[in-house]
Amino acid sequence: MSLHELAGKPAPKSILVNLNDLEKNYYEKKPDTAIPTQLVTFGTSGHRGTSTDGSFTESHILAIAQAVCDYRLKQGYTGKLYLGKDTHFLSAPAQKTVLEVFAANNVEVVFQADDGFTPTPVISWAILQHNNQYSRQNQLPKGTEISLADGVIITPSHNPPCDGGIKYNTPNGGPADTDVTNWIQNQANNYLKSNLTNIKRISYEKAVAMPHVRAIDFSKDYIADLENIIDLQVISERKIRIGVDPLGGAGSAYWEPIAARYNLDITVVNKLIDPTFSFMTVDHDGKIRMDCSSPYAMRRLVALKDQFDIAFANDPDTDRHGIVVPSVGLVNPNHYLAVAIQYLFMNRPNWSKGIGVGKTLVSSGMIDRVATDLRLKLVEVPVGFKWFVEGLYNGNIGFGGEESAGASFLRKNGQVWSTDKDGIILNLLAAEILAKTQLDPGRIYQEIEKRFGQSFYTRIDQEITPEEKTAFKKLTPAKVSVEILAGDTIIAKLTHAPGNGISIGGLKVVSTNGWFAARPSGTENIYKIYAESFKSKEHLDNIVTEAKKIVAESLH
Numbered sequence: 001m002s003l004h005e006l007a008g009k010p011a012p013k014s015i016l017v018n019l020n021d022l023e024k025n026y027y028e029k030k031p032d033t034a035i036p037t038q039l040v041t042f043g044t045s046g047h048r049g050t051s052t053d054g055s056f057t058e059s060h061i062l063a064i065a066q067a068v069c070d071y072r073l074k075q076g077y078t079g080k081l082y083l084g085k086d087t088h089f090l091s092a093p094a095q096k097t098v099l100e101v102f103a104a105n106n107v108e109v110v111f112q113a114d115d116g117f118t119p120t121p122v123i124s125w126a127i128l129q130h131n132n133q134y135s136r137q138n139q140l141p142k143g144t145e146i147s148l149a150d151g152v153i154i155t156p157s158h159n160p161p162c163d164g165g166i167k168y169n170t171p172n173g174g175p176a177d178t179d180v181t182n183w184i185q186n187q188a189n190n191y192l193k194s195n196l197t198n199i200k201r202i203s204y205e206k207a208v209a210m211p212h213v214r215a216i217d218f219s220k221d222y223i224a225d226l227e228n229i230i231d232l233q234v235i236s237e238r239k240i241r242i243g244v245d246p247l248g249g250a251g252s253a254y255w256e257p258i259a260a261r262y263n264l265d266i267t268v269v270n271k272l273i274d275p276t277f278s279f280m281t282v283d284h285d286g287k288i289r290m291d292c293s294s295p296y297a298m299r300r301l302v303a304l305k306d307q308f309d310i311a312f313a314n315d316p317d318t319d320r321h322g323i324v325v326p327s328v329g330l331v332n333p334n335h336y337l338a339v340a341i342q343y344l345f346m347n348r349p350n351w352s353k354g355i356g357v358g359k360t361l362v363s364s365g366m367i368d369r370v371a372t373d374l375r376l377k378l379v380e381v382p383v384g385f386k387w388f389v390e391g392l393y394n395g396n397i398g399f400g401g402e403e404s405a406g407a408s409f410l411r412k413n414g415q416v417w418s419t420d421k422d423g424i425i426l427n428l429l430a431a432e433i434l435a436k437t438q439l440d441p442g443r444i445y446q447e448i449e450k451r452f453g454q455s456f457y458t459r460i461d462q463e464i465t466p467e468e469k470t471a472f473k474k475l476t477p478a479k480v481s482v483e484i485l486a487g488d489t490i491i492a493k494l495t496h497a498p499g500n501g502i503s504i505g506g507l508k509v510v511s512t513n514g515w516f517a518a519r520p521s522g523t524e525n526i527y528k529i530y531a532e533s534f535k536s537k538e539h540l541d542n543i544v545t546e547a548k549k550i551v552a553e554s555l556h
Contacts, residue, residue, distance in 0.1 A: 004286030008296040011288050016276045017162045019089050025051035026093050027058050033193045040064060040188040042181035044384040046167025048156045051090060056164040059192060061094045065101035066199045067187035068152060068168055077171065079149035082126045083111040084118030086155040086250045086317040089275035090164030094154045096204045103207035104200035113215040117250035119318030121422030122222045123151045124173040128416060131171050155317035158291040161277045174389030174419030223258055229411045230428045232262040238435040243311035245270045245301045247290045248277055251318035251424060269304060290315050292322025293333045293405035302329045310434050312427035319421035320405045323430045328442035333405035334364035334457055335445040341399050342370050343433050344409055351398050351414045358388045358400035361497055361508055362517045362530040369452040379499035383519065387500060389419045456533045456540040461526045462548060469520045471555040475507050479554040485511040486542035509550065514539065516547040
């Protein structure tokens with residue numbers, strides 16, 4: 001994909017979203033249920049869309065909110081529902097809409113006071129704090145009443161400013177599994193098709209006045225608990241100079257209180273909350289996208305790298321991390337995962353022996369090499385953080401991470417912290433690593449490469465027909481007839497993840513010195529190729545060329 005002429009440059013006014021139009025369309029546009037793109041569709045991270053094209057409107061949120069209430073009733077969940085929103089413009093009206101429905105359904109809702117914002121990981125953490133008082137469901141004495149909490153987060157993650165999103169987290173604190181989201185999706189679409197019949201709703205003013213709807217400050221307890229997962233004392237003692245750019249996101253109000261509580265030298269370099277995100281530099285494709293793993297979106301913070309010992313950013317819902325260091329600038333997300341895993345498993349003595357490392361199958365093979373060196377069990381799963389939830393919840397994996405800069409890990413004592421991605425702890429971990437080792441994560445990764453070889457990694461988009469997209473669902477390893485990939489022997493052909501046996505929705509082919517994975521997009525007629533070589537850039541190019549040929553032959 002060619003680089004847009006605006007990539008890395010300050011966003012011009014001409015591409016800023018019109019907030020008045022977004023709001024007008026949210027309330028006035030009605031989805032056409034005969035058009036698939038205007039139905040509720042839960043992907044790997046909930047339902048996303050924009051009011052501009054009628055894919056994220058008040059009707060969608062009314063239907064989804066009622067479907068969540070129905071699901072809670074079906075499951076017998078009577079505890080609190082923790083509600084959070086990020087700083088995207090559509091998140092505010094969507095939160096008002098869900099509160100109107102939740103209050104009318106007598107759901108006990110807890111949300112951020114003063115119309116504030118709440119990071120995704122804080123909602124996951126809050127759910128677990130509530131439910132852990134019951135010491136796990138299967139350990140309850142007979143006859144004990146269970147009052148399980150769950151959560152809803154209104155966010156489209158790092159998507160452009162015109163987008164909105166909503167996702168549901170179950171009582172284990174993590175993103176709902178496919179069986180749950182399918183049920184909610186189908187129920188919501190039934191409401192849309194019946195013209196929102198039988199949806200319970202009261203006015204917003206009445207909703208927030210109800211005794212079972214309560215506004216609190218989520219940040220204080222979460223911040224107080226951070227010392228149980230990060231060695232904040234060593235960061236303070238070493239006087240690490242930290243720069244933070246929250247990218248106008250939900251974590252903006254967290255960093256200065258963190259600094260004050262733990263005596264950290266933190267400078268928030270950008271305090272703006274602007275739903276047009278006009279302060280951003282433009283991403284690779286000419287769009288404003290608050291992606292803290294993109295060197296184009298992170299151009300401003302990277303320019304400040306020599307002013308701090310370490311700097312970091314988050315996306316709008318604060319579940320992703322972006323690490324900037326003087327040595328290399330923006331640390332590649334795959335590289336940081338390998339560094340974090342190596343450091344944590346060498347510096348958390350109270351973690352249980354035998355716990356595993358979770359990685360998505362499109363993450364770098366460097367993680368495999370680090371895990372093998374440390375004699376750790378590797379748990380390789382499909383794309384989607386939901387596949388790490390059970391392992392983190394039960395303490396069976398110490399770290400779960402995605403190549404897209406999302407991860408979480410266990411507390412110092414080996415107990416669960418969050419079962420959703422947490423950009424705050426991954427950022428603070430980078431500062432701990434620097435304080436403890438006196439090397440920034442960029443330098444440490446260079447040492448890792450000296451030991452295990454250099455990695456060459458890429459991800460590209462490739463056009464396909466709708467028929468070929470459908471054919472991905474029928475792929476089997478037997479359809480890959482070749483035995484050599486870019487000159488190396490193929491050692492694995494996968495359509496199911498080795499860590500949990502779940503379909504990967506595509507194909508992964510592994511050789512002795514590289515691999516590729518191919519997965520179709522959920523919304524466009526393209527498929528994504530992820531590839532890595534441990535030989536050279538030329539070898540990587542050969543893997544990609546052969547991957548396109550292998551996929552084309554396998555789909556026909």
